[in-house]
Amino acid sequence: MPIFSYLAYPVEGAKEQLLNDLAALDFCEVTPAENKEILILVTDTPDEETEKKLQEKLRALESLESLGMTFGHTDTDE
Amino acid sequence: MDITRRQFIKSAAMQSAAASAAVLFPGISFGAWKNIDSGGIEWKKTPCRFCGTGCGLLVGVSGDRAVAVKGDPNCTVNQGLCCVKGYHSIQILYGKDRVTKALVRKNGQMVETPLKEALDLVASKMQETIKNHGKDSVAMYGSGQWSITDGYVSSKLFKGCIGTNNLEANARLCMASAVTGFLTSFGLDEPMGCYDDIDHADVFITWGNNMAEMHPVLFSRMLANRKAKNHVLIIDFATRTTRTSQAADKSIIFNPQTDLAVANSICYEIIRNDWVNWDFVNKHVSFHKGKTNIGYGTQDHFQFNDKEEPVDFEAYKAFLEDYTPEKVAKLSGVPAKDIKYLAALYGDPDKKVTSFWCMGMNQHTRGTWINNLVYNIHLLVGKISTPGNSPFSLTGQPSACGTVREVGTLTHKLPHGVVMNEGARKLAAKIWDVPVENIDPKPTYHTVEMFRALDRGDIRFMWIQVTNPMVTMPNLNRYRNGAKKDDRFIVVSEIYPTPTYDVADVVLPAALWIEREGFFGNSERRTQHNEQIVPMPGDCMSNTWQIIEVARRMGFEKQFPWSEKTYIEDIWNEYGQFHDNPKHRMAPYKDLKARSGLQWPYVNGLETKWRYNPKYDPAAEGKDFDFYGKPDRRAWIWLRPYEPAAESPDSEYPFWLNTGRVLEHWHTGSMTRRVPILHRAVPESYVEINPDDASRLGITSGSKVKISSRRGSVTMKASINGRGRPPQGMVFVPFFDESYLINEATLDAFCPISKQPDYKKCAVKLERA
Numbered sequence: 001m002p003i004f005s006y007l008a009y010p011v012e013g014a015k016e017q018l019l020n021d022l023a024a025l026d027f028c029e030v031t032p033a034e035n036k037e038i039l040i041l042v043t044d045t046p047d048e049e050t051e052k053k054l055q056e057k058l059r060a061l062e063s064l065e066s067l068g069m070t071f072g073h074t075d076t077d078e
Numbered sequence: 079m080d081i082t083r084r085q086f087i088k089s090a091a092m093q094s095a096a097a098s099a100a101v102l103f104p105g106i107s108f109g110a111w112k113n114i115d116s117g118g119i120e121w122k123k124t125p126c127r128f129c130g131t132g133c134g135l136l137v138g139v140s141g142d143r144a145v146a147v148k149g150d151p152n153c154t155v156n157q158g159l160c161c162v163k164g165y166h167s168i169q170i171l172y173g174k175d176r177v178t179k180a181l182v183r184k185n186g187q188m189v190e191t192p193l194k195e196a197l198d199l200v201a202s203k204m205q206e207t208i209k210n211h212g213k214d215s216v217a218m219y220g221s222g223q224w225s226i227t228d229g230y231v232s233s234k235l236f237k238g239c240i241g242t243n244n245l246e247a248n249a250r251l252c253m254a255s256a257v258t259g260f261l262t263s264f265g266l267d268e269p270m271g272c273y274d275d276i277d278h279a280d281v282f283i284t285w286g287n288n289m290a291e292m293h294p295v296l297f298s299r300m301l302a303n304r305k306a307k308n309h310v311l312i313i314d315f316a317t318r319t320t321r322t323s324q325a326a327d328k329s330i331i332f333n334p335q336t337d338l339a340v341a342n343s344i345c346y347e348i349i350r351n352d353w354v355n356w357d358f359v360n361k362h363v364s365f366h367k368g369k370t371n372i373g374y375g376t377q378d379h380f381q382f383n384d385k386e387e388p389v390d391f392e393a394y395k396a397f398l399e400d401y402t403p404e405k406v407a408k409l410s411g412v413p414a415k416d417i418k419y420l421a422a423l424y425g426d427p428d429k430k431v432t433s434f435w436c437m438g439m440n441q442h443t444r445g446t447w448i449n450n451l452v453y454n455i456h457l458l459v460g461k462i463s464t465p466g467n468s469p470f471s472l473t474g475q476p477s478a479c480g481t482v483r484e485v486g487t488l489t490h491k492l493p494h495g496v497v498m499n500e501g502a503r504k505l506a507a508k509i510w511d512v513p514v515e516n517i518d519p520k521p522t523y524h525t526v527e528m529f530r531a532l533d534r535g536d537i538r539f540m541w542i543q544v545t546n547p548m549v550t551m552p553n554l555n556r557y558r559n560g561a562k563k564d565d566r567f568i569v570v571s572e573i574y575p576t577p578t579y580d581v582a583d584v585v586l587p588a589a590l591w592i593e594r595e596g597f598f599g600n601s602e603r604r605t606q607h608n609e610q611i612v613p614m615p616g617d618c619m620s621n622t623w624q625i626i627e628v629a630r631r632m633g634f635e636k637q638f639p640w641s642e643k644t645y646i647e648d649i650w651n652e653y654g655q656f657h658d659n660p661k662h663r664m665a666p667y668k669d670l671k672a673r674s675g676l677q678w679p680y681v682n683g684l685e686t687k688w689r690y691n692p693k694y695d696p697a698a699e700g701k702d703f704d705f706y707g708k709p710d711r712r713a714w715i716w717l718r719p720y721e722p723a724a725e726s727p728d729s730e731y732p733f734w735l736n737t738g739r740v741l742e743h744w745h746t747g748s749m750t751r752r753v754p755i756l757h758r759a760v761p762e763s764y765v766e767i768n769p770d771d772a773s774r775l776g777i778t779s780g781s782k783v784k785i786s787s788r789r790g791s792v793t794m795k796a797s798i799n800g801r802g803r804p805p806q807g808m809v810f811v812p813f814f815d816e817s818y819l820i821n822e823a824t825l826d827a828f829c830p831i832s833k834q835p836d837y838k839k840c841a842v843k844l845e846r847a
Contacts, residue, residue: 001084003084003087003088003091004091005091005092005094005095006095007095007098007099007102029088029092031092031108032108033099033103033106033107033108034107034108034672034673035106035107036099036103036106038099038103038106040092040095040096040099040108041095042088042091042092042095044084044088068098070091070094070095070097070098071090071091071094071095073087073091
């Protein structure tokens with residue numbers, strides 16, 4: 001049951017699009033910065049398999065330039 | 079409160095990302111993040127209640143109670159960090175002896191009274207005093223801990239409606255020399271730089287400023303910069319060894335008052351070595367001198383007005399001939415090589431230098447002068463108004479800038495300009511909807527003189543809010559005796575019993591900090607808003623609303639028309655009219671409500687980080703610098719000599735007395751001493767004594783010592799080799815403990831220009847007790 005947080009960088013001029021794209025994905029909570037071209041993404045998936053699928057969907061987003069991980073937790077941490 | 083483990087982890091994930099973003103992008107804001115833990119704690123932003131740093135806090139609320147505090151990662155000031163006072167700040171709300179009901183003195187006893195009745199009494203007593211003794215017989219004494227709206231309505235009531243300039247605030251005791259320093263050197267108040275200077279500077283020089291204890295979060299940022307870059311230096315220039323000295327790369331100790339001479343000597347060396355930035359000086363600096371032998375203000379009705387004369391660079395250079403490092407070394411105790419070292423740091427064109435100071439330079443009988451002299455250094459080498467190059471005057475209180483300096487809650491000030499200026503009076507009269515004749519063009523009393531007037535009987539009624547003058551006034555015995563005289567009427571708006579509460583005829587229960595909506599303004603021109611986060615206890619009322627209630631009872635309903643629901647926003651919008659120009663425009667209410675503080679001038683949605691530099695400042699013109707506060711659009715270098723302290727040690731009183739603060743306690747301790755962990759950390763005040771002096775006098779750590787001056791004495795425990803170590807011939811006493819009123823010994827001498835008292839220098843003797 002992994003939980004991760006990221007700083008999500010949009011491709012130039014695509015912050016709104018990225019916000020919409022991320023908000024549309026299951027297991028994702030997204031919070032845009034008000035005054036910078038960046039968003040916070042928190043993912044909370046039920047298992048490793050779902051996490052892998054989510055990662056694939058994230059990689060496929062054209063509005064996403066890159067993700068920088070800021071926090072990670074999986075049950076194996078316990 | 080019910081929070082699952084998974085909710086907690088997700089919250090931590092979110093906060094981690096926000097903190098990372100704050101480090102990467104200073105000033106970043108996540109307004110859409112509601113700060114709600116689904117487990118039941120709601121996090122709300124507020125500036126910290128204590129010092130002038132202006133750290134952003136997130137207060138966790140469960141039900142009606144504040145239950146937790148953490149640093150606000152969205153606030154660029156502290157980027158998620160807090161000091162020990164900040165982390166424990168919410169506990170000040172819940173002391174057992176909180177004042178929650180109005181009290182009125184009846185037959186010598188304080189009697190619980192309905193608030194409405196107490197407010198009626200305050201208004202009627204003020205009207206009766208004005209009728210019998212004139213408008214200048216009533217006064218208000220406020221605070222740099224006032225919310226901005228508290229100060230604004232007090233100015234409107236006293237200056238606009240009643241028509242007296244008897245309005246002062248305790249920031250006179252802590253920041254007045256900084257103000258007059260800015261005004262004389264630049265024509266406008268408040269720093270040109272910002273805390274981002276800490277991230278850019280190569281060298282920090284702290285002038286009499288124990289930042290490790292007084293501004294610990296900013297000091298942490300300095301240490302972080304040093305750790306990250308390796309070449310960064312911190313030089314502590316002070317009169318005693320402190321925790322700042324211990325963390326510094328070099329500690330330089332000078333004899334009290336001789337900072338004036340050392341600053342001039344640094345300038346002498348800069349010129350002698352031709353480290354002057356001539357392009358900057360030729361284009362942006364002019365030279366001036368003022369009066370000398372200007373006195374100390376220890377007598378009633380002391381008057382002083384400086385007289386400026388323009389001079390040229392050659393006159394300045396000749397003036398500095400008296401300040402060779404070798405001559406100054408004898409006076410100051412600072413080796414000539416150390417003076418030359420300081421000059422070389424300032425003079426190195428490849429080093430960005432930031433100077434920090436606070437009370438050491440401001441609580442000084444030549445406070446304005448020493449502020450001018452440190453500006454002189456930066457101006458000679460052109461190290462100003464650019465990232466990392468910053469002469470930076472720190473404030474002590476959370477809204478000394480926002481409320482006292484910007485709103486102008488001092489006798490000579492208006493929210494924009496001074497009472498002596500007809501244009502400023504007309505603007506105030508228009509915005510306040512009062513006849514311009516109401517606003518008296520003549521200032522009345524600065525703080526020390528106001529309390530002298532109370533003692534003499536020229537003032538008969540005084541309303542005191544958010545400050546504790548019966549602990550903090552210098553030469554305290556005189557002013558406490560004055561306040562207790564039979565025909566004086568003292569109103570105190572308070573949150574806890576204090577020595578000031580003890581002299582009150584009426585005590586009004588005040589809402590504290592996050593129990594009401596408000597604004598503070600910090601050291602770097604940052605205005606910070608907090609909403610009401612928890613309910614007010616009992617009959618408590620905001621200081622702003624107390625003043626409005628009394629004003630209405632005095633017949634000024636038209637000037638104070640606001641509803642209790644929206645008055646803070648309404649007042650902010652009215653106040654903003656005073657600063658509606660690119661030099662000082664304040665952020666709109668909605669922006670302040672959404673963000674963790676915004677710096678003025680705030681123009682077209684943008685903050686101003688560095689003033690007087692057209693790259694950053696919308697009010698500045700030209701290519702590089704524009705010191706638009708002065709008529710010649712130049713910054714002024716002043717010829718200010720060394721002059722001795724008002725009172726120096728002699729054979730009868732052979733020690734300097736230096737007073738100040740400690741990390742764990744805020745000012746007079748009325749709040750922090752009610753926080754158990756802070757109280758236990760430093761449960762009582764003490765006198766720091768140099769170990770050699772202690773040995774000679776047979777004093778051991780923890781033994782009782784009587785400290786006496788010509789004005790009073792205090793007996794307290796000695797601290798030898800504690801957290802601070804004064805040099806031989808000096809003792810240091812923190813003033814936070816009302817059980818040991820050290821200000822009974824201090825001297826009410828002040829800077830004749832700023833009228834700020836010197837709490838750092840008077841003469842005392844020590845005896846084993």
